[in-house]
Amino acid sequence: MLSGSLLPLQRVALPILFLLACGCSRLPDSTYTLRADADRLELPEKHRRQIAAYLSLFHGTPANPRMAEVNEDAVEQAVEARDAAGEEAADAEAEGTAAGSTQSAGESGVFRIAGGDRPGFDRMHLQLGRQVYTAQCAGCHGTTGDGKGPAGGHLNPPPRDYRNGVFKFTSTPRGSKPRRDDLRRILKYGAKGTSMPAFRFLPEEEREAVIDYVMVLASRGQLELDLIREAETELDEEDDFDPEVVAEYVTDIADSWGRAEDELVRPLTVNPPRTEETIQQGAVAFAEFSCIKCHGPDARGSKSADVGQDIWGRTAYPANLAMGMLHGGRRPIDIYRRIYSGINGTPMPSSKDPNTAIAETPEERSDRIWHLVHFVTAVIEGNRVPPDCQEAIYDVLQKQASPPVKDAAFLWDSGPAGFVVAEDRQ
């Protein structure tokens, strides 16, 4: 227990020291940074301004965050308002975000969208969320949620950049948003093996509020990306954004969060008792379903395998399973979901990926994923692939290779893993 609670502290000690050292332990409220500015994108100034205005219309400012909803009426109004350019719009712009439901934007002030706050996203609650975020999270995740807080640059893996709207450790299928419970878990327990601390000490109300605020940052960032792509691919320099299209983006993003709540991945079959046999079957599946291509036959994460980058632009490293630091949780159901869905934003594929598909009937797939879970937990507990599983993996490789592998040693550059290399067995 004790070591469990000390460990995250050690991990945060460095960034906290850093924060204190540079005098930013109390982070000032600042403005959100625009991606167009941070990444020095070549966007026409008009589009840049319109994006800024839309973002503050739908998601407010750090001092006054909001989660706006667009309903059908709002879209209609938006289209009408777009044609009613002029003075009025300029006035509304001058009033700023205080108006809440309306704001104008753009050099020519030609569009206006009315939208209500999304039900459940109370503004006072978001204010609390922002305060908690500023005090507890921004040092790593950055005011805008770009993962570039003052302490962020020193961490590996880096703090999540929420602005893509992509989260890794979800209980939902690949490509889906996390459920609220997923965010609750990561906040409560942290991400083992990374610097993401556990925030159990925060009162529940504050944890709930900061989750809402993270959802605002993620939605805001995703809208920004959508608008940048829209500008780059659909708009000529002199064009304005079509308010209807903008409203669709906002609605799609809100819907994707809403949908995730009903997308919980539930195994089709029950977790069978773990036996030597199920662990071995897991080892066979590990070899058959290309897991070893990335994780290596010794499950230590092949360092030579080039598996590409993650969507945050970093080289992806297949997890060293023998280290036992599962970032997404160690319960069998967590590992099941990780294997079933893969890991969003990274090359770790879903079990339905045609290249690595665990492609039998859904029930068989579910059984085999449980076997993989048993294998993975056995590797974690023993800090290595159990010897009889090494045999099983070796046999699969022998069968698969044509011509048959004579010397499979190159497959497991095992280092200290103690993996029996091919020569030993001949």
Ligand code: HEC
């Ligand atoms: C000491 C730095 C640090 C602090 C402080 C911190 N985080 Fe993190 N956080 C991280 C890192 C690093 C990751 C990435 C873990 C990974 O990639 O496996 C992360 C990931 C996350 C994720 C993404 C989980 C997923 O499934 O992708 C969420 C959500 C999150 N943090 C929320 C918060 C919130 C909310 C706070 C404040 C209450 C906070 N973090 C404070 C470092 C930090």
Ligand code: HEC
């Ligand atoms: C294309 C390469 C690739 C393949 C194939 C692959 N993985 Fe992964 N896997 C990764 C990468 C990369 C990560 C680390 C992702 C991250 O957290 O950034 C990972 C992480 C993991 C994790 C750690 C999850 C956690 O919570 O931290 C497990 C467990 C895992 N993989 C199991 C498997 C199994 C079982 C298979 C075969 C069905 C498999 N992987 C196939 C690339 C791959």
